[in-house]
Amino acid sequence: MGIRHKIKLFFAVSLLIVLSGCSSWGVAPWDRDLLAKPEMAINSSPLDQSIDDHIYFSKEASSGGRSFAGGGCGCN
Amino acid sequence: MQLRNQSTGSPLKNVSLAEKLTLATTALLGASANAQQVDAEWNYSASLLAYSEPDRVSATELIVTADKAYGDAAKLDLKVVLDSLTGASANGAIEQDNPQTFTRPSGKGQFVTAANSTPLDDTFKDTRLQIAASWTDSITEQSRYTIATNLSREYDYRSVGASGELAWDFNQKNTTLSAGLSFASDEILPEGDIPLAFSSMVIDQGQFVTEDEYWNAFDATRIAESDTVSTSELLLGWTQVINRRMLVQLNYGYADMQGYLTDPFKLLSVVDDNGQTQDLVYENRPDSRTQHSLFALTKYHFDESIFDLSYRYISDDWEMKSHTIDSHWRFMTIGGSFWEPHVRIYLQDAAEFYQPFLAQSQTTPEFASADYRIGDMSAMTVGLKYGFQLEGGERAEVRLEYYRQTPNKANQSSVSGLENIELYPEVDALILQFNYYF
Numbered sequence: 001m002g003i004r005h006k007i008k009l010f011f012a013v014s015l016l017i018v019l020s021g022c023s024s025w026g027v028a029p030w031d032r033d034l035l036a037k038p039e040m041a042i043n044s045s046p047l048d049q050s051i052d053d054h055i056y057f058s059k060e061a062s063s064g065g066r067s068f069a070g071g072g073c074g075c076n
Numbered sequence: 077m078q079l080r081n082q083s084t085g086s087p088l089k090n091v092s093l094a095e096k097l098t099l100a101t102t103a104l105l106g107a108s109a110n111a112q113q114v115d116a117e118w119n120y121s122a123s124l125l126a127y128s129e130p131d132r133v134s135a136t137e138l139i140v141t142a143d144k145a146y147g148d149a150a151k152l153d154l155k156v157v158l159d160s161l162t163g164a165s166a167n168g169a170i171e172q173d174n175p176q177t178f179t180r181p182s183g184k185g186q187f188v189t190a191a192n193s194t195p196l197d198d199t200f201k202d203t204r205l206q207i208a209a210s211w212t213d214s215i216t217e218q219s220r221y222t223i224a225t226n227l228s229r230e231y232d233y234r235s236v237g238a239s240g241e242l243a244w245d246f247n248q249k250n251t252t253l254s255a256g257l258s259f260a261s262d263e264i265l266p267e268g269d270i271p272l273a274f275s276s277m278v279i280d281q282g283q284f285v286t287e288d289e290y291w292n293a294f295d296a297t298r299i300a301e302s303d304t305v306s307t308s309e310l311l312l313g314w315t316q317v318i319n320r321r322m323l324v325q326l327n328y329g330y331a332d333m334q335g336y337l338t339d340p341f342k343l344l345s346v347v348d349d350n351g352q353t354q355d356l357v358y359e360n361r362p363d364s365r366t367q368h369s370l371f372a373l374t375k376y377h378f379d380e381s382i383f384d385l386s387y388r389y390i391s392d393d394w395e396m397k398s399h400t401i402d403s404h405w406r407f408m409t410i411g412g413s414f415w416e417p418h419v420r421i422y423l424q425d426a427a428e429f430y431q432p433f434l435a436q437s438q439t440t441p442e443f444a445s446a447d448y449r450i451g452d453m454s455a456m457t458v459g460l461k462y463g464f465q466l467e468g469g470e471r472a473e474v475r476l477e478y479y480r481q482t483p484n485k486a487n488q489s490s491v492s493g494l495e496n497i498e499l500y501p502e503v504d505a506l507i508l509q510f511n512y513y514f
Contacts, residue, residue, distance in 0.1 A: 026318070027317055027320050029248060029249075035320070047123040047141070060422060060424060062424065064309070065390060066373070068256070
């Protein structure tokens, strides 16, 4: 078995392990009353996020992580 | 990367009538956005930001967004951002016990900074217009794609970007995996052109007989009118519902930047053994940067509040490392209003070529920058947001935040004459923001 096949197998097995582990978590579709609220969305305040990203991109040496780090600004 | 609202599109096979009714009620109670999606009306939001650093930069930013659903799964998002910056920015030179004269970036004119104060370039002024659009649609019942584009234009900076993302749901949509790619191409066209790395700032102190002589000297420190940066990114995400109240997200990001990553306006002071500035030279940074990021987030719904906590680790091949902890706690009150305190803590290890000044006795390094933003630092943000409902179902939010950046002074210079000089000034900022959803 070549190294590329081994790498592919490793990722396939890892994915299966993660997904099978995840299956013990979660809720039934009718138990999503709280999760379905807009304020429980992963990015529930996109306006704030956009502004924070711009401010901290301009003042610090890090950007991204939550979403793409992006260019798009010559912020000094 | 956003966990989709789960109350639509779920397979209803093998679900009893009571369960279907429960699901329908949940959808009605839980997500007003869905009701609007059925009507396919445009939803709008707007945000106005006032950002102020005392004695330094002030910024005003306006964001307007519009989104519209097409059918059950497709959605168009549009965003326009307009921001305006004025004020003064630290130019990298260190303070001295005498006034210092600097040439403006354009070469036209000079400014003088007072003795014992951090040199600030007060010519800092820019207006930026950004337009972004994204389109999301389903591929199968369990998967979807998002494509997005982004254009940004400033007086001295242009950017074009595009990204694409695929997301797959598993385990009754309790698990979502995503993979995205993004490319951006930026062009920088600085006022006064691109300076030659480590060339001395040409300052007219009467040594030039004619104006042409000055401009010849100035132009000799310029290498091009513009330069470019290209950024390629990969973002892998895993979002998991843990139980009825809790979800987690884990992201890994890789970013590769190639091109002109130097700041054309930043200087380094070259000091002698007595700490006196002998020369001012333009900084130089590597022309590539590779960054890895890990991001973890959890959200928890208590009975009357929602808490979120995130941690981000970033490391790059400039040896810059950072840790960010960010947390919000939203307390809901009767009538749809809420209070939301916010705390953010940021710790940063300097890039390897960061140094607050150059010693005259040292050989010029390959790369050096005195830009405080790539130095050792910690920063803290505290904020409070209040959200409330208006008549007609519209919503508004007011956010006030205070940001304080504290450089790590552990590396305070041992050069004589600089012991009492503030090499690492602190930066404070006030952020006031108003959001309106209509």
